[in-house]
Every structure is written in structure tokens, then in C-alpha cells.
Amino acid sequence: MIAVIQRVSSSYVEVNGEIVGKIGKGINILLGVVKGDTDEDIKKLVNKIPYLRIFEDEIGKMNLSLVDIEGEVLIISQFTLAGNLKKGRRPSFENAEEPSRAQELYNRFVKQMSQIVPVQTGVFAAHMKVFIENDGPVTFILNSKEL
Template sequence: MKALIQRVLQAEVRIDGAIQGSIGPGLLVFLGVERDDNEAIADRLLQRVVRYRVFSDDDGHMNLNVLDIEGSLLVVSQFTLAADTQKGLRPSFSAAMSPAEAEPLYDYFVRETAQYVPVQQGKFGADMAVSLINDGPVTFLLAVS
């Protein structure tokens, strides 16, 4: 399971022009579910996401996490994070979990993460327009298997 996290001042996701979710300061999380992922892997990843220190302290060092700043998460499903880009000029998605299996795991990640921080989300499998004001920019790819 992979999470591409971006530190944001604000972010929102729209579906058919309507706002589906929006946050102020926090993390925009693009979540990719891979073929062998399960709830235990999701638990490990969500712990990393909410505790990953990407926010600056008073000295300008990245020592604070989203919990420390009382921020929020905007979680957006992103199956393309499971792409194999090692060969050729077209990505392979053979490592991605099928949508029927991935959606409950995505929902689990969102539900469990919401026990720690406020969470907004996109809609699994939908075409979405995501906008953000990047803070930094600060972007990390977290992967757990």
C-alpha cells in the first residue's frame, strides 16, 4: 500500500463540479492499494501517515506531525500509485488490487484514520478534480508491505 502525502495549506476534491471534500492545513493523501494489501498493512500505513513529521516546529525543523498541528487529511484513491513503470512507455497496473477488493480496504483506511484526525475524502473510483495549495512544497511517498 502506498500513500503519496503532500503538506498543504488547503486542498479540495470536486466531482462533477461539486465539492466532495475539503481541508485547511494538513495532508493531502493519495492512496494506492496493491494486490497483496490487507487491513494490517493499512494499519501500519495509517500510523505512519498520521505520525510522519513533515510540519515545521518553531525552529523551522520538520519535527511535527498532523496530530501535533491539529490538522486534517484529505484522502483520495489513486490506483496509479501501484503502476509498474520500469519498462516501456506505458504503465502496467498488474500490481494494483481489483477495484472490488480495493474499495473496502480504502474505506477501512479512511475510517480508521478518522479515529486520529479529521478526514475528508474523495469518492473511490470516481474521476475527480483535486486542487491544493502546497506548503513547501513537501511531498513524500510512503510505502508499506
């Protein structure tokens, strides 16, 4: 699994002009499910992301986690994170998990994350407009295979 995490002041997602998920201070997660991902990949990310000390304390040092600040998470499925751009100019998505399996893993990720912090989501496989007020900017890329 690949997760792009962004510290945000706020973030929301629209589908067909309607806001379907919205958060205040917290983390926006763009989540890509890769072929071969399992519950172990979910576990690695869920055990890492809410506890990353990427929020500033009273002296401006990144010393607080999402849990510490009682922040929220907006999770957006994004199969393009599994895209391969090595050959030619058109991305290949051969590494992206098959949609029904990807949705199953995405839903499990959302469920497990929501047991730790408040979670909002987009709509799996929908065309979405994601509005991200990146705070910092602070952005990290996590690959569950590297944790």
C-alpha cells in the same frame, strides 16, 4: 499500499464540478491499493502518517506532527500508484488490487485514519480534480511493504 503524502496549506477535490472534500492545513494522501494488501498494511500507514513530524515548529524546524497541529487529512484513492512503467510506454496496472477489494481496503483505511484526525475524501473510482496547495513543497512516498 502506496501513499503519497503532501503537507498542504489547503486541498480540495471536485467530482463533476462539485467540491466533495475540502481541508485546511494538513496532509493530502493519494492512496494506491496494491494486490496482496491487507489490514496489516493499513495499520502500518495509519500508525505512521499522523505522527510524522513534517510540520514546522516555531523556529522553522520540522518537529510537529499532524496530531500536534490538529490538522486535517484529505484521502484520495489513486490506483495509478500501482502502475508499472518498466515495459513499453503504456502503464500496466496488473499490480493494482481488484476494484471492489481495493475499495474495501480504502474504506477501512479512511475509517481508521478518521479515528485519529479529521478526514475528508474524494469519491472512490470517480474522475476527480484534486487541488493541492503543497506547503514547502513537502512530499513523501510511503510503501507499507517497506515499513
